[in-house]
Amino acid sequence: MAFSNKKFNFSISRELLLNPNDVSVGEMIGEGSHSIVYKGLNRVPVAVKIMQPSVKSAVSIMDKKKFQNEVLLLSKMRHANIVKFVGACIVPQLAIVTELMEGGTLQRFMWSSQSKPLDLKKALTFALDISRAMEFLHSEGIIHRDLNPANLLLTGDHKHVKLADFGIAREENRDGMTGEAGTCKWMAPEVSSREALRVEEPKHYDHKVDVYSFALVFWELLNGVEPFPDVPNICVPPLVQHGERPSLANTPEEMIPILELCWAQDSDARLEFKDIRQLLTSLLTNLTSDDSIDTLLLSDEEAYDGDIDEDSETPPLSLSQEHCCKVNKPKEKKKKILVKMMRPFVKMFRACYKP
Numbered sequence: 083m084a085f086s087n088k089k090f091n092f093s094i095s096r097e098l099l100l101n102p103n104d105v106s107v108g109e110m111i112g113e114g115s116h117s118i119v120y121k122g123l124n125r126v127p128v129a130v131k132i133m134q135p136s137v138k139s140a141v142s143i144m145d146k147k148k149f150q151n152e153v154l155l156l157s158k159m160r161h162a163n164i165v166k167f168v169g170a171c172i173v174p175q176l177a178i179v180t181e182l183m184e185g186g187t188l189q190r191f192m193w194s195s196q197s198k199p200l201d202l203k204k205a206l207t208f209a210l211d212i213s214r215a216m217e218f219l220h221s222e223g224i225i226h227r228d229l230n231p232a233n234l235l236l237t238g239d240h241k242h243v244k245l246a247d248f249g250i251a252r253e254e255n256r257d258g259m260t261g262e263a264g265t266c267k268w269m270a271p272e273v274s275s276r277e278a279l280r281v282e283e284p285k286h287y288d289h290k291v292d293v294y295s296f297a298l299v300f301w302e303l304l305n306g307v308e309p310f311p312d313v314p315n316i317c318v319p320p321l322v323q324h325g326e327r328p329s330l331a332n333t334p335e336e337m338i339p340i341l342e343l344c345w346a347q348d349s350d351a352r353l354e355f356k357d358i359r360q361l362l363t364s365l366l367t368n369l370t371s372d373d374s375i376d377t378l379l380l381s382d383e384e385a386y387d388g389d390i391d392e393d394s395e396t397p398p399l400s401l402s403q404e405h406c407c408k409v410n411k412p413k414e415k416k417k418k419i420l421v422k423m424m425r426p427f428v429k430m431f432r433a434c435y436k437p
């Protein structure tokens with residue numbers, strides 16, 4: 083059913099709309115580039131995201147289309163690790179009502195966290211939550227395109243995270259996605275690439291841009307600091323395009339292969355979230371059962387092809403060794419690690435189904 087609002091016909095079904103009189107708005111709890119978010123009440127506590135027009139004067143057709151896209155996508159996403167959609171209002175203002183995430187953003191949590199970096203179990207639990215949400219999203223053919231700690235929200239007990247902000251999420255199309263999207267520090271090299279702009283061709287990328295962003299979030303969870311701490315946001319994309327990545331000097335050794343497989347320069351070499359979820363689950367199981375995770379490790383000779391991704395000369399800005407490293411080429415490593423990590427599960431499976 084279409085609802086008209088000043089020349090734009092919303093195609094939002096009636097079941098998704100709330101009566102604005104049933105939603106009360108309280109204190110402000112967050113702000114994005116397109117919205118202000120308030121604590122609210124709709125029988126239970128909720129978050130009310132009120133869309134702000136991009137031009138101060140009026141809500142444009144573009145703003146309405148963006149709002150509708152977010153409502154339609156988020157309302158379809160029913161998953162334990164995705165913030166729950168409650169409903170939307172188109173009058174008196176465009177608003178999206180979701181469950182209230184009392185724990186705030188992962189970004190704020192990391193800034194204020196007493197124990198820096200987080201303990202490994204907590205970091206893995208959060209990473210697993212994120213990979214579950216992303217696996218689901220990709221299985222539904224949706225790319226988030228803005229995975230970063232300000233769009234990941236914590237439960238009140240700080241035990242779990244959920245994915246939020248579908249403002250620039252899109253259905254993946256077969257010809258690849260175009261357009262710049264995301265937040266500089268977490269943006270995959272192929273999204274920000276100027277190469278394509280120079281030859282006036284549209285930029286093409288796919289769901290693997292989310293895997294890259296995940297790697298940067300995971301690195302942050304493991305290191306307790308934002309990636310590229312000394313680099314202004316705007317300078318990060320050229321560095322990343324030249325193969326620079328956050329330093330692995332203080333990263334637990336067993337997590338390094340996952341990071342390298344997720345932030346590979348070649349997007350095809352990056353893992354799928356299904357693989358990431360399985361790897362994190364087995365790492366977490368090993369950690370909590372107190373077994374050594376050494377059994378899951380590979381030596382460098384086993385894991386690497388030995389070469390470095392050098393499709394570039396000198397990076398435009400050089401970083402200290404402390405804060406960056408050159409990206410390794412995964413290829414064969416990816417297969418070896420997966421085979422080795424999955425070996426115990428395959429054994430177990432065979433044992434169960436022995437004739």
Ligand SMILES: Nc1ncnc2c1ncn2[C@@H]1O[C@H](COP(=O)(O)OP(=O)(O)OP(=O)(O)O)[C@@H](O)[C@H]1O
Nearest residue numbers: 112113114115116117119129181182183232247249
């Ligand atoms: N359900 C929620 N519970 C608690 N806080 C929330 C919730 N949803 C959003 N917020 C807060 O509001 C902020 C902005 O929300 P959101 O990222 O959805 O808005 P946006 O305008 O799309 O932002 P962006 O600048 O990323 O485009 C979040 O970073 C968070 O602090």
Ligand SMILES: [Mg+2]
Nearest residue numbers: 114232233247
């Ligand atoms: Mg946001």
